[in-house]
Structures are given as C-alpha cells and as structure tokens.
Amino acid sequence: MKYTSLLLTLAFALFAVSCDNLDLDDQLNDPNEVTPETAELDLVLNNVFLEFVEFVDEASDETMPYVRLVAMTGGDRYDNQDGPTSFDFIWGKAYSELMPDVNLAIELAEAADFTVPAGAAKTIKAYIMMTLVDLFGDIPYSEAFQGITNPSPKADAGSAVYAEALALVESALADFANPKGGIGNDLYYGGDVDSWAKMANSLKLRYHVNTRLVGGSASEVNAAVAAGVIEEVGDDFQFQYGLSRVNPDARHPYYSDGYEAGGPSWYLSNYYMWLFFSDKNNLDPRLQYYFYRQDCDETNEDFFTLDCQDGPYPAHWPDGYPYCTASSPLFGGNAAGFQGVGYWGRDHGNDDGIPPDDLKRTAWGLYPAGGKFDAGNCTQVSNGGTDGARGAGIQPILLSSYVYFLRAEAALTMGTSDDAREMLEKGVRASISKVMNFQPLTSDEEAVAPTMDDVEAYVAEVMGSYDGSVSDDQRLDLIVKEYFLALQGMGLEAYNAYRRTCHPTGLQPVRSDSPGEFARSFWYPASYVNRNANASQKSGVTGPVFWDTNAAGCVN
DSSP states (O other): OOOTTHHHHHHHHHHTTTOTTOOGGGGSSOTTSOOTTTOOHHHHHHHHHHHHHHHHHHHHHHHGGGGTSBOOOSOSSHHHHOOGGGGHHHHHIIIIIIHHHHHHHHHHHHHTTOHHHHHHHHHHHHHHHHHHHHHHSSEEOTTOSOGGGOSSOOEEOHHHHHHHHHHHHHHHHHHHHSOOSOOTTOTTTTTOHHHHHHHHHHHHHHHHHHTGGGTOOHHHHHHHHHHOOOOSGGGOEEEEOOOOOSSSOOSOHHHHHHSSSSOOSOOBBHHHHHHHHTSSSSOOTTHHHHEEOSOOOOTTOOTTTSTTSSOOOOTTSOTTOSSSSSSSOTTOOOTTSOSSTTOOOBOTTOOOOOOSOTTTSOEEBSTTTSOBOOOSOOOOOOSSSOSTTTTOOEEEEEOHHHHHHHHHHHHHHHOOSSOHHHHHHHHHHHHHHHHHTSSOOOHHHHHHSOOHHHHHHHHHHHHHHHHHOOSHHHHHHHHHHHHHHTOTTOHHHHHHHHHHHOOSOOOOOOSSSOOOSOOSSOOOOHHHHHHOTTOOOOSOSOOOOTTOOOOTTSOO
C-alpha cells in the first residue's frame, strides 16, 4: 500500500479530529493511486519493468566514471565526484517507487498462484537488493516498506540483505520449475520461462562470484551452470528501447541526450577509448560500434579543448605511460583514420570548465545507444534524432558475455569446473558477436566495418597474451580487462569487478596528484539521512561493502 499523500491526509485528519466517526486508515489511500484491492497484476508488473530499467540505468551512470568507462568530470577527488544528493534519485526510485510495486506484484501473483510472474518479480527484486548493497553497503530492508508504522527503518547488514536476495532467487527458481500463469507484457523475455530461469541461475552465479572473498561457493557456481545460465544472445537480460521520439521519448537516454540538438553532454573516457584503438597490435572490432567521432580535424586545437594535445602531462603520472606522452600521444592517427584521430574525450578527473566543444566530443555510437556506426564520416550528430538507429538501443544488464567472464574469474580464483581460458575466449567472442550483429549496417558502413579476419586476429592476440601470462594474477588481470571492454553502457559490473579483484591494473590515474582514496562505496543519499531518524551519514567513501575485503589502496 502506498502512502503518497500522507502529509495532506494527516492535515485533514487534524482538521477533522472532532468527527467521531473518522477512521484515519480510510484516509491514507490516494484515490488516484493503485491499491492492492484495485491493482491488476499485469499492469503492476509492467510498471515494475519500466521502473527497473530506470534504476539499472542510474546505477550504471553513477558507477561508470569511477572505472573509466566514461570520464570522471565531477571532481578531481573521488570524494568530490558525487555528493549525497547525487544518489537521491536512485534511492527514491528503489524505495518509493520500485520496491513497493515489486512487493505488490509478488503479493498479487502468489495470491493467484501465478508462479511465472511471481518468479520474475522476485528475480528483479533480488537484483535491486544486491545493487543497493553494492552501491551503499548496509541498507534498510527488514524494517522497510512499513509506511507510517515505521518511518525510520534501521539499516541491515549488507551481508544479511544479500542473503535475503539469494533466498529470493532460489524461490524464483522454484517458481519457474513449476510454471503457472503468464506475463501479459513481458518487456524482457516475451514470456519465455526458460529464459527467466537462466537469468535467475546467472544471478545466483553472480552472487557467489561477487562474494567469493567472504565465502562464495564454487559448488554453487557449478550447480548454477549445470542448471542452465545465460549462454546465448537470445537469453541476454537487457531492455530494448524504442523509436518513439515524443509522448513518450522511448529511445535510449544516451541517444536522446546527444542526437537531438547541442551535442552530447557526456565526455567519454580518453583512456577507455585508447584501449580500443591503441592498446593492442590489432584494433578492437567493437571500436566503430562503441564510439562515433564528430570531428576528426585536430588542426589548431589547444590543450583546453583537446586533452593530451601537447603531452606529456601530468607530472605525477608514471614515466613511460602509454598514452599522453610526446612520443606516443593519445591522438596519434594512422592511415586508416581510426587509430586516435577524432576521439575527443577527457582524462580521469578532469573537472575543468566546459569549452565550446559539444560538436567535437566523441558521441555514443551504435552499440548500445542506438546511435551511429563510425564509418569515418566525422560529422556532428545533433540532427533532431534522425541519425543512426534513432535510439533503438539497449540497456545491457546481464549478458551472455558477462556470464562467461564471471565464469572465467570463478574458474581461476575459486576452482570451479569451468576452464578459465575457454570461458575467456567465449566471453570475448560473445561480446564482439553481439556488438557486430547489433543492427544492420548500410552498404557504405559494411565496406569499412571489421571483417571476420579482424575478429580472429584480435581474439588470437588476446589468447596469446593469456597463454604468455606467467601467473594467475596476470591471467586474472587479462580476464577482467577484457571484461571491461565488453561493458560499454554497464558501469555497475565494472565497478563490482574492480573492487572485487583489484584488476585491471594500470588504469589511467586521476589527473590530480591528490585525488584521495578510491570510492569503495558511495555516500548515503541526503534524502535518506535527512529523513530517517536512525540514519547517519558516512565519514567518507573509502569504506568497502561487506564482500570487498581487499586491502586499502588495491584500487585507485
């Protein structure tokens, strides 16, 4: 039951306190809100599906800057990149909108003995619970969602919330094993129960890999794999955005941001782009799909509008750092026109003022934003939403490639039944295949697109590096680095992997020489601390979540 008009209701109750027959409980329902008595399961669950992708998108957006998937521009210190108010939206989305609706969907489905929608709602709820712990640590759960009965719920230990989430996953798997009822408008799997079961098993696997430092079970990973996890693109857990431009704008948020007018507001990461065009002997086949260059003419640009133009800088970066040096500038260029030229982003922690570069910045490409494939045209994208795939992108959540990388890590660090090398190769191939087959290309684009020979050369280089590694630590570094390259548009998985493994090493340092320690968890939202009598703000962002037992300084 929602209490969205609580203040108005209480004011009315005080005004009418002399009325002998007033029943306060009768005044707590907003006539415009859906209540358990009037709700229809399909409508509630459909709302959950839509609210859930907003939650996932926000979790990804907040975490990408810390792990260099986009530029960190909010501050040159980790504790300044975000403040407590930065997390009000995701907290409100979870506690005020999404979780009450999920709980209602589960209640309605179980009352009708509809196991399929119940299992889907439980799977989503488990993901939300784990994500809140991943971001904030200890959070309210056992005392939450009680309305005015308990307006200040105490926080539960993150480990306890994680355990409750795992129990929900197990309950969802039991539901899917005995399928009854359907989902009227399944925005994720089109009503395919087997796909939902694979997602739940994959979430179970992810739970045990994420908690491997505090007791995650190799045997449970093996059991999840044996029961069936996401292994094919058709089972990928993702949200498909649409083409509608207005009423509502159903396009990918990155497309709506950059492909309308005024250019993209995002600064993509110089370092992340560099990994694709210059880190290896072979160009990454995903390069032209991930990033679209608006301006490839760097003539007469200055340091303010183009990071790293005059390198080397800054002085505290290690000697011989592979980019941003006079001998090997980030924007080097090659005959093909794809190695460096036109990749306009920002370095990690560059919080300088904003120059008039909105029509120069590298934009989100075809994958996953539904933007343009980079065929070397180098033209600006702010054309009223008419370019590329017109926003019909995806929000990746848990893909087959992600699962393969998790399995590779588990095989190497937990001794599971998988072969780490095999899982690494499958992860790389699954990611490249998904990206290259994401949307059809025009004939002109196909003419300059990567070929299967390019793919094989790239994969051979990766596997050669793995075979040449002399320690499991080096192998793990390579696995997580390749995982990062598959995570365009999904910051949460990169943020978790970085804290869990302390890899990949060698990420671009913060531009400031005094950035403070890496954010091992986030500030509690201001809305939570200010309104909950039992909440207190953290002293900083260096405190790890329960499953992160790595030494201080292992990530930076």
